[in-house]
Structure formats: C-alpha cells, structure tokens
Amino acid sequence: MQIRLTMPIVIALTLACAARVRSEDAAAAKEEQENAEAQQYVQMIQPLMWRELEFIRLTCDLTPEQRPKIKAAGDKSVKLAARAFIKQQRMPQVGLSQNPAEVVRKDIAKVLQETLTKEQYAAYSAEAAKRTASRKKAAIANVVAQLDGALYLTQRQREQISQSLEANWQEDWEQWLSLWQYGGRYFPQIPDKYLTPHLSAEQTQVWQGFQKVGLGWWGGYTDRQPADDEWWDGDVAKATGKAAAVSDKPGKPDKE
Amino acid sequence: MRATKLIDPFLAVLLFIAAQCLAAEDDEVVVGPLTVNSQEQMMQRFGIADFDQMVFQNVGNPKLGRQRLQEQINLQLKELDHECHLTDSQKKRLELAARGDMQRFMDEVEVQRRKFDAIKNDPDALNNVWQEIQPLQLKMARGLTGPGSLLLKIVPKTLTPEQAKSYEAKMSERRLYRYRANIAVALHMLGGTVALTQAQSEAFTELLLTLPAPQSAGQYDVYLIIYRISDLPPEKLKALLDDRRYEALKRQLDVYRASRNVLIEQGMIEREDLAEAATATPAPEAQR
Numbered sequence: 001m002q003i004r005l006t007m008p009i010v011i012a013l014t015l016a017c018a019a020r021v022r023s024e025d026a027a028a029a030k031e032e033q034e035n036a037e038a039q040q041y042v043q044m045i046q047p048l049m050w051r052e053l054e055f056i057r058l059t060c061d062l063t064p065e066q067r068p069k070i071k072a073a074g075d076k077s078v079k080l081a082a083r084a085f086i087k088q089q090r091m092p093q094v095g096l097s098q099n100p101a102e103v104v105r106k107d108i109a110k111v112l113q114e115t116l117t118k119e120q121y122a123a124y125s126a127e128a129a130k131r132t133a134s135r136k137k138a139a140i141a142n143v144v145a146q147l148d149g150a151l152y153l154t155q156r157q158r159e160q161i162s163q164s165l166e167a168n169w170q171e172d173w174e175q176w177l178s179l180w181q182y183g184g185r186y187f188p189q190i191p192d193k194y195l196t197p198h199l200s201a202e203q204t205q206v207w208q209g210f211q212k213v214g215l216g217w218w219g220g221y222t223d224r225q226p227a228d229d230e231w232w233d234g235d236v237a238k239a240t241g242k243a244a245a246v247s248d249k250p251g252k253p254d255k256e
Numbered sequence: 257m258r259a260t261k262l263i264d265p266f267l268a269v270l271l272f273i274a275a276q277c278l279a280a281e282d283d284e285v286v287v288g289p290l291t292v293n294s295q296e297q298m299m300q301r302f303g304i305a306d307f308d309q310m311v312f313q314n315v316g317n318p319k320l321g322r323q324r325l326q327e328q329i330n331l332q333l334k335e336l337d338h339e340c341h342l343t344d345s346q347k348k349r350l351e352l353a354a355r356g357d358m359q360r361f362m363d364e365v366e367v368q369r370r371k372f373d374a375i376k377n378d379p380d381a382l383n384n385v386w387q388e389i390q391p392l393q394l395k396m397a398r399g400l401t402g403p404g405s406l407l408l409k410i411v412p413k414t415l416t417p418e419q420a421k422s423y424e425a426k427m428s429e430r431r432l433y434r435y436r437a438n439i440a441v442a443l444h445m446l447g448g449t450v451a452l453t454q455a456q457s458e459a460f461t462e463l464l465l466t467l468p469a470p471q472s473a474g475q476y477d478v479y480l481i482i483y484r485i486s487d488l489p490p491e492k493l494k495a496l497l498d499d500r501r502y503e504a505l506k507r508q509l510d511v512y513r514a515s516r517n518v519l520i521e522q523g524m525i526e527r528e529d530l531a532e533a534a535t536a537t538p539a540p541e542a543q544r
Binding site for chain 2: 047051054055057058059127130131134135137138141142144145148149150151152155158177180181182183184185186202203205206209210211
C-alpha cells in the first residue's frame with residue numbers, strides 16, 4: 001500500500017529531477033555553443049574596436065590611467081556586439097542587423113564622455129564628426145561612381161543623387177563602402193524614391209534591371225591595428241620601451 | 257513523510273535511469289548533415305532555366321537580358337550623341353559596332369550554355385563552367401561596351417578631332433569622379449591599419465590626385481590606390497605620419513606592393529605609371 005501511494009510521487013519526482021538536469025545540461029550546452037559562435041564574431045569585430053581605439057589614441061592625448069577604462073569598454077562592446085549579431089542571425093525577420101562598427105564606436109564614445117577631460121573630449125568629438133562626414137561622403141561617392149559607370153549620368157545627375165542620398169542618409173548605408181569589392185556585379189538596395197527622380201526614364205528602366213543586394217558589414221575592413229595591449233593596459237614600464245622605439249609623434253614618445 | 261522513508265533507493269535509481277532513457281528517446285537527435293552539400297544543391301537546381309538565371313540574373317532570360325543590355329547601350333550612344341552631336345553615318349557606324357558587341361556576348365552565352373548542358377550532372381566539371389560563366393555575369397551587370405569592346409575601339413576612328421576632344425573631356429571627368437571615390441574608400445580601408453585625421457586624409461588625397469585617374473575600372477580600383485600609396489617615396493609618407501603609424505602603414509603597404517603584377521595583368525597600371533608617384537608632393541598643411 002505504501003509502495004502504491006509513493007510510486008507516483010517517486011516517478012513524478014524523478015522525472016522532474018531528470019527534466020531539470022536535462023534542462024540545465026541543455027542550457028549549458030546552448031550557452032557553450034553561443035559562446036563558441038560569439039567567439040567567431042568577436043574575432044571579426046575586434047579589428048573594428050582596434051580601429052576605434054587607434055583613432056582615439058590619435059585624437060586625444062590619453063593618460064595611462066584613462067586607457068584601461070576605454071579599452072575595457074571596447075572589449076565589452078565587442079562581446080555584446082557579437083552576441084547581438086548571433087541573435088539577429090537567428091531572427092532575421094526582425095530586420096537589418098546593426099552595424100557592429102557603429103555599435104563599438106557608440107559604446108566607447110559613452111565611456112569617453114565619462115573618462116576624458118573636456119578638452120580631450122572636444123578634440124575627439126571634433127575629429128569624430130569630420131570622420132563621420134567623410135565616411136558618409138565616401139560611401140555615397142562610391143555608389144554614385146558605380147551608377148555613373150552603368151547609367152551614364154551627367155555631372156548634374158551625380159550631384160543631385162549625391163545630395164539626395166546625403167539628405168536621406170541611413171546608418172546602414174555605411175555598407176556601401178564595401179561595394180567596390182563586387183567589381184560592378186551588384187548594386188546596393190537604394191530606395192527608388194531617392195534615386196529615380198533624378199534619372200531619365202531610360203536610365204530608370206536600366207536601373208530596375210540591375211541585381212541589387214545587401215552588402216554586409218565585413219568586407220575588407222578587418223585589418224588589425226598594431227597590437228599595443230600594454231599601452232592600453234596603462235602598463236607604463238612596458239609601453240615606455242615600445243614608445244621609445246616607435247613614437248606616436250615624430251621625435252616624441254607616447255605619453256606615459 | 258513516512259512514504260518517503262519507504263522509498264527503495266535502488267528503485268529510485270532505476271526509475272531515474274528509466275526516466276532519462278525515456279527523455280532521451282523523446283528528444284531524439286537526428287544526426288545528419290546540417291546543410292546539404294552545395295554541389296548537390298547546384299545539381300538539384302541547375303537546368304536551363306537556372307543557367308539563364310545565373311547569367312542574366314534577375315531579368316532571368318535571354319530575351320529580357322538582351323533587352324536590358326540594349327537599353328544600357330542606348331544610354332551610352334545617347335551620351336555620345338549628346339556630347340559629340342553625331343552625324344547619321346557616325347551613329348550608324350557606332351550602332352553597328354554595338355550590335356557586334358551584343359552578338360559577341362550572345363554567342364559566348366550560347367557556347368557556355370552548350371558546355372553547361374554537357375556537364376550539368378557532373379559536379380566537378382560544373383565548377384569549371386561556373387568560373388567561365390562569371391565573366392558573362394560581370395558583363396551582364398556592367399554592360400558590354402566598356403574597355404575592349406568593339407564600340408570603344410571604333411569611337412576614336414569615328415569621331416572628328418573636336419568630337420573626340422569633347423568626348424574625352426566627358427570620360428576624363430567620369431574617371432576623375434570615380435578615382436576620387438576610390439581614394440576615399442581606400443583611405444577609409446587604410447584606417448583599419450593606421451588611424452588618420454581628416455587633415456592627413458586630405459593630404460593623402462591630394463598626393464594621389466597628382467597622379468592620373470586610371471583608364472579602366474573594376475574590382476581592383478581600391479587596391480590600385482593603396483598600391484599607389486605604397487609606391488610613394490617614404491619621405492612623403494613620413495612627412496604625413498608619426499613614426500609608429502608610419503611603421504604600421506609600411507608593413508601593410510608591403511603586402512599591397514606585392515599586388516603589382518595582378519594590377520598590370522588587369523590593365524590597371526602600366527610600368528611607367530610608377531615613376532609618376534615619385535613626383536607627387538604632399539600638401540604642407542597636413543604635415544603634422
């Protein structure tokens with residue numbers, strides 16, 4: 001009788017226990033898999049972080065104390081961006097993925113605001129604004145040059161299209177910077193409303209026949225900046241040795 | 257409480273194992289390839305319709321493909337007429353050359369189609385044909401009447417010197433626009449190795465603009481720019497960069513310098529191009 005009463009409880013308990021163990025195992029396996037997948041993206045996004053760190057190093061005269069905090073923000077941002085990228089890949093219906101370079105730039109910029117002096121931050125902001133404008137201009141010119149080669153634009157049309165794209169700029173158009181790699185085989189998905197008003201009917205017809213694709217974020221911009229972890233760690237002794245050998249400014253070593 | 261005490265530990269272990277087994281059965285993992293072999297996919301997908309899809313891309317068939325190419329040729333002829341005010345006989349001559357380019361392309365398509373038909377069930381052979389189809393794809397995307405075309409060969413023989421001058425001015429303007437765009441992209445790309453201030457970017461741009469815009473265009477455009485930077489005299493680069501960044505750039509440029517032969521093969525540079533780099537002068541305001 002006792003066995004009859006306790007058996008269902010035992011079964012329920014053991015099943016629940018088994019389910020929990022399995023669920024924990026599955027969660028751990030999932031976590032491990034996600035980390036492994038994220039690691040691939042970490043390696044791809046890291047050069048973007050180094051690009052940004054180098055830019056900051058160039059524009060702000062950082063003290064050794066400031067550097068580790070900025071580097072840590074970069075490292076954290078890379079990991080988060082990698083995770084976000086995986087999530088987006090699993091739910092492509094959500095829409096376009098975020099530009100990892102922009103994510104890293106924004107994350108680090110937040111920490112810069114807290115870490116830099118007013119003067120340093122002003123210097124960084126001024127140069128960063130110029131860089132943003134220049135990047136935008138380069139992306140647009142790259143597309144317009146390709147359109148020009150295929151649609152035989154007039155100078156006026158080049159100007160009008162450039163102005164239209166600039167006025168309606170969208171962050172993810174930064175992808176256009178990698179267009180050159182396709183050698184004219186593909187065109188980016190430019191919304192017609194920003195382009196066709198500036199084309200003739202014949203040009204519009206040709207434009208509509210082109211193969212248009214999303215270009216992705218990774219093309220050709222993954223060169224590693226010079227490895228200089230000690231400098232970013234604020235390790236004065238090690239960084240001094242390097243700085244003496246190769247300085248940031250002609251005839252002047254890095255700030256220690 | 258009492259019942260708990262009466263549980264046979266052995267029985268509990270058995271039940272636990274049974275539960276594990278049952279759960280494992282329910283969650284059976286199907287082991288197999290996660291993705292179908294791409295060659296198999298190609299094999300399943302390829303047929304004449306797919307050959308057309310590959311070559312003519314989103315227009316999808318030879319008739320529409322031809323129509324799209326003709327429309328693009330018409331744009332080019334219209335531009336020529338607009339710039340040069342062509343006579344009827346000049347127009348006819350240029351149209352004839354363009355028809356020749358079209359015919360040549362369609363003939364190439366038919367040759368590749370026959371090759372494709374013959375081997376479409378053989379994945380290894382398919383790879384080779386795929387490589388031969390790519391240039392057709394590229395022509396479809398970029399048009400048939402670029403460098404090396406009959407049309408561009410006949411243009412200088414058809415135009416009067418005044419017309420040729422006017423047309424060359426137009427082409428030169430286009431090349432320069434493209435060259436500037438490529439310089440901007442190349443400098444952005446170099447930013448992955450060496451951070452540049454706006455003043456430094458502008459100084460590099462000025463240096464590069466002292467060199468002629470490349471005659472031809474293609475997927476090596478940006479490599480050409482970086483190659484040109486690699487060919488600048490070191491003192492000009494040193495004047496623009498601090499020591500650390502110069503060293504970093506130098507390492508990167510050494511890699512690009514090795515692309516010289518590829519660029520020559522692609523018609524992007526001629527041997528005499530290189531001497532011109534040495535004469536370029538940096539803008540003084542960027543020397544910081």
